[in-house]
Each structure stands twice: as C-alpha cells, then as structure tokens.
Amino acid sequence: MDSEEFRRQGHMIIDFIADYYRDVEKYPVLSQVEPGYLRKRLPESAPYNPEPIETILQDVQQHIVPGITHWQSPYYFAYFPSSGSIAGFLGEMLSSGFNVVGFNWMSSPAATELENIVMDWLGEMLKLPKSFLFSGTGGGVIQGTTCEAILCTLAAARDQILNEIGRENISRLVVYGSDQTHSALQKAAQIAGIDPKNFRAIKTTKSSSFTLTPESLQAAIDLDIQAGLIPLFLCATVGTTAITTVDPLGPLCDIAKRYSIWVHVDAAYAGSACICPEFRHFIDGIEGADSFSLNAHKWFFTTLDCCCLWVKNPNALIKALSTNPEFLRNKASDSKQVVDYKDWQITLSRRFRALKLWLVLRSFGVANLRNFLRSHVRMAQLFQELVGGDNRFEIVAPRNFAVVCFRVLPSASGLGDGKANEGANELNRKLLESINASGQLYVSHGMVAGIYFIRFAVGATLTEDRHVIAAWKVVQEKLDGILATS
C-alpha cells in the first residue's frame, strides 16, 4: 500500500468513474445480458500472478459495465432511487481509506461521536421529538438497511416482553403490518423467530387509499387476543413501496400504546422529504412511535448503504443485542460515558458510515437538500401532467412524493368489461417489458387490489426535466407500437 502507487491508481479510478458518469446516459439502463454471460467471459480460476490495474479496468469496462443496470443513469426511474452524490461518494472513500472497525467507542472515537452528532443533526432537520435524540433521551444509529433496523427493534421489543413473561411464549407473539408494508418486515419477523402464522399483513382497501386503518388494526388485535396471542410489534409505513401511501401514525400509535405494542415507523423512501416543511406533516404522530428509520441511500444522496434509525429507548436495543466478551473490555466502555454501537445493531464490525452522511449534510446544506428533493417532486409532477395529457392512460394512485403510478386504461385493451382489467394488466405488463427492453429508460411495476401498474420514480441524481420528457415519449411510442401490432 505504497502511498505513491495508491495515488497513481486512485487518480486512474477517479477518472474512470468520472468518465462513467459523463457517459452513463448512453448505456442501456437495464442491463441486456443473458443469465450466465459473465462466466463465459472470465477465466475459471484466479490468476496466479498479479495483473496490472490497467488490464483490470479494461475488463471492468468490457465485461462488467454491460452487466450493470445503471441505477445512476438519469433515465433510471425504477423501484426507489439509489441516489449517489459527489459528497456521498467522497465520504465513502474516506471511510474506506481510514478503514476503521468502529465496534465500540474506543476502536475509533470519531466514528462513534460523529455518528451521534449527525444523527442528532438529521433528527433535528426532521423535527423529531427530543425523545429520539441524544440531546434528549433517545438516540440514533446508522444501520445498513431497513431490514436490519426492523430486525433490531423487533428483537428489542421481543426480548422486553419475553423477559417478563418467559421465553417459552415466543410462539404467541404477533407482528403487524399491512399488505402494503415492505417485505423487510416479514423477513425480519422470520429471522427473529416469530411464528410465521403470527405475522399479520392486514388487508388495505382503495377506500382508505391503501393505508393501514386504525379500525382494521384494532380488529386484528382483538382477534389475536381472543385467540390467546400477544400483540408485539407494529410496522407503520410513511411512503409504501408500491404507491407511497402514508399510514396514519397518530391513531395507529394510540391503539398500539394500549397494548404496549412497539411501533416502528418505516419511512425508508419518503422520510427524506420530511426535512421540507411542506412534507413534515407526513410524519405527524411520530411522537407516539418507539422507533423511526429512513434510508439515506435511497433519496438522501449518501450512496448505499446508510439506514438511519432513531429509537426512544436505546436500552431496549442494548439489552437485546449486547454481548460483552472479554477482548472488547475497556475503560471507556466500563465508565458508561460512551456509546458502543456494537450493541445497537446485528453485527460487531461496522464501517465509518457517518462520514458520508456528514459530507452530504455539509456539502449540500439544508437549503439545497430541500431544493434538490423538491426538484424531484416537481419532475414527478411534470411526468404526471404528461400522463394526464394522454387519455389512453390513468394515474392509479395519488402522488405523495416523487413516484407516479400509472397505467394504460382498461378500455385500451380492447377487451370486454368482464375481462377489461385482466386485459389491462396484460397490456401494461407488455408495455413495461417493451420499455425496459429498449434500454432507453428503466421503470418497475406494482400491483394493488388486482391492478397492475407502472411506477415512475424520480430521484436519480442526474435526472433533469429533459430526461423525464424523453422518457414519457418512449412510453407513448412503445404503447403505439404495441397497439399497432395487436
């Protein structure tokens, strides 16, 4: 790791990546390779002798780039964004450069303390109650992803109650979400040993905009209690995966409180927007929850991975997740004056992720972060208007943030009333495939109440109005093509 050789190769890669960003919009957004393509191109075993970085970079360009789905392309509109930024990238570089293993305070005090500080900064930007902040009575931690955040809080909730009523009752614990809740909840429940038959994906309906209603939660709880089960954990969502709907936090928390149910609020995607005063109302009621998380790697420009989790009661986490092996004992930890993040998460080793969040907050500043998020919302509005201008399409669900859910109308399928919706689903599926196969843009789909639709999520850092307009043209052309041949 000679520093001059590091410098030489490092500069080379910076140029490589800068060129990649310059050219990224020319690549097919969705990779067009076939399964197994890479094994045909690479040797069967690792080389015995070293290879120069120049050769390796050529291979990256020739063999890896074609197999990349370009999440950084300005024409990337699928799922939720994976938003990079210069600041996020530089923060990740610094983190890799220092390469510290920040399991406890002592292993690198800056890693822990900067995380304490930036989690408070971001918490204040979101106007989280003091009960979630270190400057109050709670605290924040950076996890990898929402699934980890949910798993940790679920384990905390589970052990809190099992330590009271006895471990043998684990099979009686019930976890609640809705049929719109992210699959991360189901997965976390599986891993935490919750009996799969005690996992409730409560049905939502169009009449309540596919939110989890207090009434349906109450009904589910009542049934479970009658059956001798124990309500444990509720995951409410701000910005659901399919249509970015928002569960009513206040009323849900009120019910949960009556049964001592731990409420986690998953705002993985939409939480970022809540730093803007005009969106803050979406997390009204958060004061009743026990934990709250958002993925800064989705729509807050930190690069993957950076899931920000705040909890009211860090001790519950620590009780469920701490181990205190001899080799990690040290004076600072014994003094209880410091945070040891190893006890706030699944893993022992942890990267210095706070750097990238710090760099993003400072490089943008609060004002520009708000404006950047608003620019994505504005572009989504633009797209929505374009859809509205073509009477073959409809908007499937109200747009809350920067995701537009739309579809070709059933009438366009040419099928009779009885089969119109099925026909529309098939048509929209075809349209999605045709759009993505073009490589010109990448969109994904959703399905709610039997309706298949296309999701157009604005949020890639490089996206500008012209990309949105061009994307819409492709959608129209592809539909023209399908209708012409059918």
Add this chain to the structure above:
Amino acid sequence: MDSEEFRRQGHMIIDFIADYYRDVEKYPVLSQVEPGYLRKRLPESAPYNPEPIETILQDVQQHIVPGITHWQSPYYFAYFPSSGSIAGFLGEMLSSGFNVVGFNWMSSPAATELENIVMDWLGEMLKLPKSFLFSGTGGGVIQGTTCEAILCTLAAARDQILNEIGRENISRLVVYGSDQTHSALQKAAQIAGIDPKNFRAIKTTKSSSFTLTPESLQAAIDLDIQAGLIPLFLCATVGTTAITTVDPLGPLCDIAKRYSIWVHVDAAYAGSACICPEFRHFIDGIEGADSFSLNAHKWFFTTLDCCCLWVKNPNALIKALSTNPEFLRNKASDSKQVVDYKDWQITLSRRFRALKLWLVLRSFGVANLRNFLRSHVRMAQLFQELVGGDNRFEIVAPRNFAVVCFRVLPSASGLGDGKANEGANELNRKLLESINASGQLYVSHGMVAGIYFIRFAVGATLTEDRHVIAAWKVVQEKLDGILATS
C-alpha cells in the same frame, strides 16, 4: 453530480488519503481523545448553506483524524487486522461509483455473476470440496460480517427443523460453541430467538489447547437430549479470537452428523491463511460441515466489509430468508436460472462487494497473496523470538498464525505464589495500558483460564520488520518503567 466536479473533488480526496497513508505511522495509533471531544468541536446543527470540500477536508484533518484509532498504521497490532490494500480500496470505489442495489440478478446481473465467480475462485484456492461451490452443488455469498453469516445459517438450520417438528418447539433448540467461540454466535442465537438458556459455551481447558473437544461436545449433547432439548447448531472455530486455536473439525462434524446438527465453521480470521498449502490442514474435515465463512476484510485485504460464506445447501438458506414481493417479480427470477442473493442474506439491498474481492485476487494474484500472508506469519515469528529472548516474559499459547499471545511472568510481579497469577494479571494490564497510552503501537488483550495476556496481531498491510522490532522495544521499555516505579 457533474462529472468534471466529481473529477476535481475525487482527485483531491485521493491525494488526501495518499497523504494519510504516507503519514499514518506518525499518528498515535490508539486515539488519545476524551469521550465527548467531538461535540465540543462541531456545530450544534447542520449548516443551512453548502460548504466547500476544502473546508470539510480541513475539518477531517483537524477534528476527525485525532479521533481515529489508526487501524491502517503499521504499528497497529490489536484485535485482528482490518487489512486494506490499494486493490480493495479501488474495488470499493468502483462499487460506490456504480452504486447499484444488487438485490436480485436483474437489478445488476454483473453484481450477482461476479460474486458467483469470485466465490468459486476463492473456494478453489481454499480447496473447499465441490459441495460448497457453484461449480458443484453448493455456493458462496458475500455477507457483511461473520455475525450475519452465522445468523443466516442459524435461521436456515432452525427453520429446517421447525418446519418438521412444529414452530412451538423453538424453545427446545440448542446452540453449541465453546468458551472460546466468538461472541457473534451468542448474538446470532439471541437474535434468532433461541432461548438464552439453551446456548452452550462449552468449557475448554489447557490440556486440549482450549479447543472444543469431541468428548465435551458429546457430553453436552447427551445432557440436552436427556433434558428433552433438541441439538440444532454447532459453531466450530478455526483461529479463535483470544489465542487463534483451532477446533478439530473432523471429529466434531462426525458427532454433529449423528444428531443432524448444522455445523458452521467460523474461520473469520484464519481462513485466509488456508490458501497456503502449509496451512490448509487447519480446515481439514471441512467436508463434514454445512457452512464455512471467513472475513476477507480481516486478513485478505478487501477493506471492511467482506465476509465470505459458503454453504452446501443454498436451498435451506433460501427457504428461511426468502420473501417474494410482487414488486421484485421478474422473468429471470421466475426462470430459476439465476441466483437472487436477497434470499441468501438478511437484507434486501446489497452493495456490489464482489468487485473488491475480484480486484484483490487479480491485483495480487494467488502467489503474492500467499507470500503476503506468509510475511505476516514470519513477522509474528520474529516477534515471538524477541519475546523469547527476554526471560521476564512467556508465550501464553502456541502461535498458529500471525498472532502472538504473551505476558510478563508471574515471578516479575514480586508477589508470593498464592497471589502470583493475580499479580501478573494486574501487571500485564498495567503494561497494556502503558503501551497503548504511548500511542506508539496498539495491542489488545485476552483472558484464558484466568490468565490475562497481551495479543500481538501482525497483519496491517503497512507493517514491516522494523515496525515489529520497534514495537518490541516499546514493550520492553514500558515494562522497565513500570518495574522501576513499583
């Protein structure tokens, strides 16, 4: 994310990190800051307006670097190494640059396929049986850390058996390790909902070099079965945390097989060395295990995090960890022709970690990787010889890899026979503190069978003979100082 601005700032950070590596040996290895130091130096909230990267980098130098414990310093000998390399760093940069979210094949085919390929490459370098490789009947996956690897395999084992005998039996499942097993096992068991009273840290003794003996495992199993419990999972270790001892894999697997116990082999630290023919024997018997993991970020130069996990039966993992939400459905997954790594791990989102492992394998080549690992072992031998040349010290446990466990002899404490060991513990504790407080090197400690000792782990990428020799001088001087004043 303008590409020219990216280039400008990227080059600036490369120079910053290159300078850091050039100067790293001048910094106190263990950070000397006091708890709370950083909050005093940083503003109370995020800036409203953007700040230039130049200002931020100044702050990194002035406020962050003093709070860093320098894991990349050539004088870093604590815990296990967190080994960086130019290749590992560049791979991480490329991964951040592409910033893809590789949850399934389609989301970036190259991310999945390169991981398949490099895990087979590395598996072959380790001479793992074909039953662990994609080219055979198993497969490998890159996780973040060992705790995740254990949690995933434990969940797989748990669900395999509970699906047969009923979920209500979860409280009867027993997990086995030894008192030398890493705390990751205990933590994984806690998270997976195993009753804490069914966690067995089987006692080891000096007579069997603190390995888990087949006899003691058998005895523990017998007791549990008599008590109506169900043996589930065994974690055997190659290179334990305290003294890098090696459990006898073959005999342990033989016993486990009789009871259908899932055996995971944790070779987090020492697994890397097994690419050298002379160390391969340490994983003899691996063919009887169900899963095997090593941390390439420890002693294989990939930077944190990169835990390589191989399993014989990927379907068991997939059954425990898969969810199939509508929004991720796609033709490639439906065809079953591809690997969707989301079902092999806890999280949905995943970074393109295979890039850094690929770059390390190619930039070094097998021959140089072996030689580099051997150079660390040789430096540990050198240190051991230095310790042996000073009759105030003793080696506490046989050295298997590049970790030397030593202590000041009880006789040096000046206390009588009855209190000699206690006195030695106190003396060695003082010595450790004195060494680390000097900032000249960083070592950590262990405790086995009541004996407190100092661990000297060679493995930082920049360490050379001269650093080892200088480190030993500091140890001697610090002991001189303590003995002179007592």
